[in-house]
Amino acid sequence: MNIDIAIVGAGPAGLMAAIKSGQAGGKVLVLERANYLGGQLVKQTHKFFGSKSEYAGERGVDIAEMLVKQAQANPNVTTWNNATVLGYYQEDGVLTVKHHNEFITIKAKKIIIATGASEKTLAFPGNDLPGIFGAGAVQTLMNVHGVMPGKRLLIVGAGNIGLIVAYQLLQAGVEVAGIVEAASTIGGYLVHAAKIRRAGIPIYISHTIKKAYGSPTLAGATVCQLDTNWQQIPGTEFDIVADGLCLAVGLTPLAELLWQAGCTMSYIPELGGYVPLRNANQLTTNPSIYIAGDVAGVEEASAAMVEGKLAGLAAAASLGLTHAKLDQEYADAHNQLSALRAGSVSAKIRAGLAKVTLGQQSAPLLEVI
Ligand SMILES: Cc1cc2nc3c(=O)[nH]c(=O)nc-3n(C[C@H](O)[C@H](O)[C@H](O)COP(=O)(O)OP(=O)(O)OC[C@H]3O[C@@H](n4cnc5c(N)ncnc54)[C@H](O)[C@@H]3O)c2cc1C
The missing domain is CATH 3.50.50.60 (FAD/NAD(P)-binding domain)
Known part of the structure; x- marks a missing residue:
C-alpha cells in the first residue's frame, strides 16, 4: 500500500x-x-x-x-x-x-x-477489588456496551469527567452515592456540578478515599476529611456503601x-x-x-x-x-x-x-x- x-x-x-x-x-x-x-x-x-x-x-x-x-x-x-x-x-x-x-x-x-x-489511578488499600473502575471504563461499559457498572457507585474526582460520568450514571438508572474530591474546590464546570447537586448527590470536597472494603467484591469505601495540607484528619472517617467505585482522577x-x-x-x-x-x-x-x-x-x-x-x-x-x-x-x-x-x-x-x-x-x- x-x-x-x-x-x-x-x-x-x-x-x-x-x-x-x-x-x-x-x-x-x-x-x-x-x-x-x-x-x-x-x-x-x-x-x-x-x-x-x-x-x-x-x-x-x-x-x-x-x-x-x-x-x-x-x-x-x-x-x-x-x-x-x-x-x-x-x-x-x-x-x-x-x-x-x-x-x-x-x-x-x-x-x-x-x-x-x-487514565490515572489512586493507591489505597483494597483498590484492586472487583467493582473499582476508571471513569473511561465506566463510560465504555455503559455507553458503548450497554452494561451497567453497578447498582450504586461512588465517584472519586469532581473534575468535568467525574461530574459528567455521575450524570450519565443517573441517566442509566444507577444510583450515585456521592462524589469525593480531595481539592477544596470543584474542578469541573459549575454548571455540571449544579446538575449533580440538584439531583441530591453530595459532593464531598476536601475529602479522600482511605480504603475500599468488601469480599469477594467491593461493598463500600471509607472516606475521610483532609486538612489544608492534604493530610487526613483522624476521627473524620465514615463509610459509604457502594458496589462500584469510579476513579475520575485525571x-x-x-x-x-x-x-x-x-x-x-x-x-x-x-x-x-x-x-x-x-x-x-x-x-x-x-x-x-x-x-x-x-x-x-x-x-x-x-x-x-x-x-x-x-x-x-x-x-x-x-x-x-x-x-x-x-x-x-x-x-x-x-x-x-x-x-x-x-x-x-x-x-x-x-x-x-x-x-x-x-x-x-x-x-x-x-x-x-
Ligand atoms: C467524560 C468525558 C467528558 C468529556 N467532555 C468533553 C466536552 O464536553 N468537550 C470537549 O471538548 N471534550 C470533552 N472531553 C475530552 C475529549 O473527549 C478528549 O479531549 C478527546 O477525545 C481527545 O481526543 P484525542 O483524539 O486526542 O484522543 P481520543 O479521543 O482518546 O482518541 C485516541 C484514539 O487512539 C486510539 N489508540 C491509542 N493507542 C493506539 C495504538 N497504539 N494503536 C491504535 N490506536 C490507538 C484509541 O483507541 C482512541 O480511539 C471529555 C472527556 C471525557 C472522558
Whole structure:
C-alpha cells in the first residue's frame, strides 16, 4: 500500500488530521485499535461546550459520526479499526501493527500520533477489588456496551469527567452515592456540578478515599476529611456503601510510541505528564512525526480537533501537497486554537504549552525543529 501519512488513533484529533491531510491530496491510512472509530467521543452522550466551529451544542457521539463520515467520504483516506500500533522502529521508520489477527509493518512518509490519553489511578488499600473502575471504563461499559457498572457507585474526582460520568450514571438508572474530591474546590464546570447537586448527590470536597472494603467484591469505601495540607484528619472517617467505585482522577498522555520514536520528551504537569517538544505546527523533534490531541497534552476534544487540522495540513505540506487555501486554513486553525485557549480556565494549558512549544506561534508551515 502506498501511504503518505499514517495516523495512529481515530479520536477527534486523528480523524480531523485525516480529513485535512486527505483533502490536501495525501494518501492517508488511519489505524485505530478499537473496533469502532471516534475515540472518547463515542462514549460522550452529552452536548459539548465551546464554539460552533468545533461542534458545540452537538453530542460527542454525533460529532464522532460526522467526523468518520467526512473522513471516509474522501477516497484518499483509508480507515482500519482493530488495528493496534504496537511499535515504531526508528532505524527504518516503520510501524508494527496488529490488524485483526495479522501482524504487519507499515511504512509511511509521515506519521501523526493521535493516541489520546490513559487514565490515572489512586493507591489505597483494597483498590484492586472487583467493582473499582476508571471513569473511561465506566463510560465504555455503559455507553458503548450497554452494561451497567453497578447498582450504586461512588465517584472519586469532581473534575468535568467525574461530574459528567455521575450524570450519565443517573441517566442509566444507577444510583450515585456521592462524589469525593480531595481539592477544596470543584474542578469541573459549575454548571455540571449544579446538575449533580440538584439531583441530591453530595459532593464531598476536601475529602479522600482511605480504603475500599468488601469480599469477594467491593461493598463500600471509607472516606475521610483532609486538612489544608492534604493530610487526613483522624476521627473524620465514615463509610459509604457502594458496589462500584469510579476513579475520575485525571488522564496522562499515551506517549509510548513517541518515546520509541526518540522524540525529545519533557514532564509537564500542566499537560498531564510526559509530552514531546513540538513546534507550532505539531511537529516533534523527529522530523517524520507530528502529534495532535490529548497525547500532546490533555485538553479537550475541541482543541484536539484543531490540533488535528494543523498536524494534517502541516504533514501534507511537508510532502509538497499543498493547495490554494492552505495558508488561510493554517492561519484559521491557529486563530481557533488561540480563541479556545484564551479564557482563565485554559491558563494551565497555556503555561504548559509555553514550556514545550519551540519557535514562534507564527512559525512558517514547514519549519523543522
Ligand atoms: C467524560 C468525558 C467528558 C468529556 N467532555 C468533553 C466536552 O464536553 N468537550 C470537549 O471538548 N471534550 C470533552 N472531553 C475530552 C475529549 O473527549 C478528549 O479531549 C478527546 O477525545 C481527545 O481526543 P484525542 O483524539 O486526542 O484522543 P481520543 O479521543 O482518546 O482518541 C485516541 C484514539 O487512539 C486510539 N489508540 C491509542 N493507542 C493506539 C495504538 N497504539 N494503536 C491504535 N490506536 C490507538 C484509541 O483507541 C482512541 O480511539 C471529555 C472527556 C471525557 C472522558
